[in-house]
Amino acid sequence: MATEMKFYGFALPNFELLQKRGKLIVIEGPDCSGRSTQIELLKEWLEASGYAVLNTGLKRSRLVGDVIERAKKGNTLGKTTLSLLYCCDFADQLENQIIPALSAGYVVLADRYIFTLMARDIVRGADKEWLKRLLGFAIVPDLIIYLDVSIDILLTRTFQKYGHLDYWESGMDIQLSADMFESFKKYHFLLKKEYEEMAKEYNFVVIDGNQGVGIIQKRIREEILKILQEEDKNESVRTV
Secondary structure: OOEEOOEOOOOOOOOOOOEEOOEEEEEEOOOOOOHHHHHHHHHHHHHHOOOOEEEEEOOOOOOOHHHHHHHHHOOOOOHHHHHHHHHHHHHHHHHHHHHHHHHOOOEEEEEOOHHHHHHHHHHOOOOHHHHHHHOOOOEOOOEEEEEEOOHHHHHHHHHHHHOOOOOOOOOHHHOOOOOHHHHHHHHHHHHHHHHHHHHHHOOOEEEEOOOOHHHHHHHHHHHHHHHHHHHHHHHHHHHO
């Protein structure tokens, strides 16, 4: 059933009255929280169930995705510039991938959304109201899952995945500590606080990300089925 797209603030030009036929499902959480693994499993499950699926995420814009990666390598990128680059990346994907897919009836699985951008920027000193206005063109998702993982487990997973700590993911640019290990823990503590605040404001479904992959997947599928079954119910009522 087609519905009008809802935005957190203003719509992008030419998209104000566009109809949404698909579902937007967001999986949020810090780096190494298990989002990408869960999304791949969800994609397989949904496609096997007959749904067309688009998998999207941060830094995947053909316009500026590579630019962000190159800019971050110098470790000298300014906070506002970093924020605007990610905003541009998100806007490009929203206009050219997410909105067309939702209009065509796809289930869009977003590996992080504006909430990660906001959490990171707020920790780096950005004004919350400015960020809300800046990112107000974002479509309101049908479901937001937040994988809540302890900092110690994040630290272990980071070393297992990369073998080292990342400058930006450790918050070294905001000088929380000269020691990268200590900076990582402080940075993710601050991020966790912001996610918890947004969970209340934006109605996240919070799932314990410290659990096994299969247990988490089962919980996420239960939440997705609720919105898909509700859509089927509404469609049946509409066609009777």
